[in-house]
Amino acid sequence: MVSNRSRAIVAIIFLVGGIYVAYLTLFAPQHEINATSASQALYVKSQAPKVSDQDRLIIPKISVNAPINPGGVATLENGAIWHRQPQNGDPASGGNFVLAGHRYQFATTPDHAIKNSVLYDLDKMKLGDRILVDWHKNRYTYKVTKIYSVKPNAIEIEERSTKPKMTLYTCTLAGSTDGRIVIEAKL
Amino acid sequence: MRGKYLYKFVIVLLFAVGLISFSPSALAYGDSDNIPSSVESASPNAGDNNYDSIPDKKQSDVATTTNPNDTEAPDSYVSLEITSPEEGSNWQIDEFNPVDPATLPSQPDGTVFPVGMFDVKLSCKQSCWQNEVSRVNELDSVDAVATGDTVHLKLIFDRVLDTSKWTTQKYDPATDTYYDYSPYVTISTQLYGSTLRTVLEWDVVDGGLGDADGVVNCQISDPIGPTVPIATTTTALIVPAAKTTVSGPTLANTGLGTNILISIAVLLIAAAVVIFPKRAQQ
Numbered sequence: 001m002v003s004n005r006s007r008a009i010v011a012i013i014f015l016v017g018g019i020y021v022a023y024l025t026l027f028a029p030q031h032e033i034n035a036t037s038a039s040q041a042l043y044v045k046s047q048a049p050k051v052s053d054q055d056r057l058i059i060p061k062i063s064v065n066a067p068i069n070p071g072g073v074a075t076l077e078n079g080a081i082w083h084r085q086p087q088n089g090d091p092a093s094g095g096n097f098v099l100a101g102h103r104y105q106f107a108t109t110p111d112h113a114i115k116n117s118v119l120y121d122l123d124k125m126k127l128g129d130r131i132l133v134d135w136h137k138n139r140y141t142y143k144v145t146k147i148y149s150v151k152p153n154a155i156e157i158e159e160r161s162t163k164p165k166m167t168l169y170t171c172t173l174a175g176s177t178d179g180r181i182v183i184e185a186k187l
Numbered sequence: 188m189r190g191k192y193l194y195k196f197v198i199v200l201l202f203a204v205g206l207i208s209f210s211p212s213a214l215a216y217g218d219s220d221n222i223p224s225s226v227e228s229a230s231p232n233a234g235d236n237n238y239d240s241i242p243d244k245k246q247s248d249v250a251t252t253t254n255p256n257d258t259e260a261p262d263s264y265v266s267l268e269i270t271s272p273e274e275g276s277n278w279q280i281d282e283f284n285p286v287d288p289a290t291l292p293s294q295p296d297g298t299v300f301p302v303g304m305f306d307v308k309l310s311c312k313q314s315c316w317q318n319e320v321s322r323v324n325e326l327d328s329v330d331a332v333a334t335g336d337t338v339h340l341k342l343i344f345d346r347v348l349d350t351s352k353w354t355t356q357k358y359d360p361a362t363d364t365y366y367d368y369s370p371y372v373t374i375s376t377q378l379y380g381s382t383l384r385t386v387l388e389w390d391v392v393d394g395g396l397g398d399a400d401g402v403v404n405c406q407i408s409d410p411i412g413p414t415v416p417i418a419t420t421t422t423a424l425i426v427p428a429a430k431t432t433v434s435g436p437t438l439a440n441t442g443l444g445t446n447i448l449i450s451i452a453v454l455l456i457a458a459a460v461v462i463f464p465k466r467a468q469q
Contacts, residue, residue, distance in 0.1 A: 013459075
């Protein structure tokens with residue numbers, strides 16, 4: 001017979017566990033939102049005041065400052081951004097500069113949750129918001145021109161374009177089999 | 188007594204739910220190759236089609252899928268295996284998709300693909316990429332040819348095929364052209380378990396020989412497939428006009444779904460509420 005005390009302990013463990021999982025899922029991955037241009041300028045001034053030696057994606061509105069890696073899906077670890085289809089474009093040579101990052105990755109601590117879920121707040125971007133890219137020791141400024149959703153097999157969004165643009169996408173919160181949120185931005 | 192059974196039932200239920208759904212993506216795909224675990228598990232030898240005693244669904248350097256473009260046996264299985272990367276086990280399979288050549292913009296003149304083509308995409312982990320970058324920088328500084336890792340690949344069919352007239356073609360998507368890769372491909376018959384099978388083996392070099400993107404970038408893109416001349420084909424080897432693949436290419440997998448985790452959280456909290464008040468009041 002299990003004692004009341006044991007049941008109470010298990011119940012408390014369940015309760016704390018449930019609250020912690022909910023917190024890690026719903027609240028911990030949220031980045032600070034800089035809604036005004038002044039707060040965005042402050043973010044850039046404090047977090048990315050000068051051009052980085054490393055290729056980086058900086059989105060002041062949703063407090064993102066992440067390295068861009070050319071490798072495969074494995075390089076998305078630790079909140080990095082994946083430069084997909086490098087042959088299709090980049091800021092220096094034009095074409096379609098395709099970037100992808102994690103929307104949500106489970107982590108056991110709040111710090112890891114916010115770091116791994118680098119594009120958790122991408123849905124809060126609006127037309128006209130700025131995106132900065134440090135690329136090969138030069139800084140490029142993009143302005144969001146289009147926001148839309150696609151199915152996971154919409155690989156045409158990664159095709160090379162005649163005019164230079166950035167295509168940035170991440171999963172929906174329903175996961176990778178559900179779809180992708182896509183943002184297009186122009187220099 | 189009723190409470191006791193309820194208590195046990197809730198615990199068992201929660202463990203079951205947690206085990207089944209805690210990582211739905213990992214369970215659905217198991218490894219990095221974007222092929223559902225259910226497909227890899229259904230392959231010969233109880234899901235270990237390359238007979239290395241590890242289920243293919245758990246290996247990021249082995250991918251097994253069905254090949255609907257196999258004109259003799261559309262339900263046959265084919266495996267891709269990375270066997271000897273230079274940098275240990277850092278290379279993994281991101282995609283391994285059978286491709287119907289009829290869906291490509293053009294086809295090579297005078298030939299058909301008896302088993303279709305295969306779209307292979309590989310990548311290495313960040314540490315491997317950093318090694319590549321430093322090595323390439325070193326080579327550049329002494330004017331040597333800068334290329335990345337060499338990866339050895341095996342394409343394992345599930346039976347012996349007539350390869351006497353095969354030539355292996357590579358497809359260059361940038362120029363929409365095919366070129367003969369046969370000099371770099373070894374075709375053999377090998378024993379897997381008690382079954383003889385046809386095996387193709389070849390090397391690709393990141394940014395070099397066989398890498399369609401031509402850039403040292405820790406990614407290898409390798410569209411490849413064997414062809415035979417049309418004149419020598421039998422009816423069984425003619426590619427049908429319209430076919431569909433089992434799993435097509437997709438955008439990058441960029442995250443887990445949160446619904447299942449929220450469900451787990453709600454279940455845990457509900458279980459705590461169910462267990463705690465009634466027992467504590469007694």
